[in-house]
Amino acid sequence: MxxxxxxxxxxxxxxxxxxxxxxxxxxxxxxxxxxxxxxxxxxxxxxxxTDVEVISDSGSDAIYDSGNITLYVKNTGTERLAADPGQMDVLVDGQFVTAYEVTRADGNGAWQPGTVVRVEIAQSLDPGDHRVQLTVNNDEEVFEFRL
Missing domain, CATH: 1.20.5 (Single alpha-helices involved in coiled-coils or other helix-helix interfaces)
Structure with missing residues (x-):
């Protein structure tokens, strides 16, 4: 037991x-x-x-000038973003681009909600239809224009 x-x-x-x-x-x-x-x-x-909008006019002649694409992008979200190239991914006609600069349009530091940055992309383009895709924190914006 x-x-x-x-x-x-x-x-x-x-x-x-x-x-x-x-x-x-x-x-x-x-x-x-x-x-x-x-x-x-x-x-x-x-x-x-995060939300951004491309506010450039697709019919404007100021979009492309001798090898440079210039876009104006507004931060319409509530997230404060850095105004530097590491903040966004840029594709031009489906090709990833690393040669671009991002500056605040008014020249003052960070990309606060409601402010605009100028994105200058060094890219040679032929006449015809073109497409630029910007991706910021998984928010994708597509801008189409014709030369």
Whole structure:
């Protein structure tokens, strides 16, 4: 009879140790998952608050001048953006462009909501239809014009 009690006691202790180790693993995994969800929530929040609009006139002769495309882009969202080339991705006629500059139209620092930046893209174009795609924090804007 005593041998049955001892074996039950050993099985009980072993099952408690296994349960404690499983609980420790779950606690650690849930903590990591919670952190990842918080980070993703911040990224999505930034994407939602970002909105830009190309305000250049597609019929204007000022869009293209001897190898340079000049666009004016307004920050219509609520997110403060950096007025630098690292803030946006630029594609001209489907080709990724790295040779471009971004400056505030009034020359004052950051790209606040409601302000305009000038995007100057060094790109030679042939006569015809052209398309510029700007992507800022997953907000895509397409500007089409003809030379």
């Amino acid at each position: 005593a041998s049955v009690s001892v074996s039950h006691l050993i099985l009980f202790i072993a099952s408690m140790m296994i349960a404690a180790s499983v609980a420790g693993v779950f606690t650690s995994s849930i903590g990591q998952l919670s952190g990842a969800i918080s980070e993703q929530g911040l990224d999505v929040s930034q994407d939602v608050r």
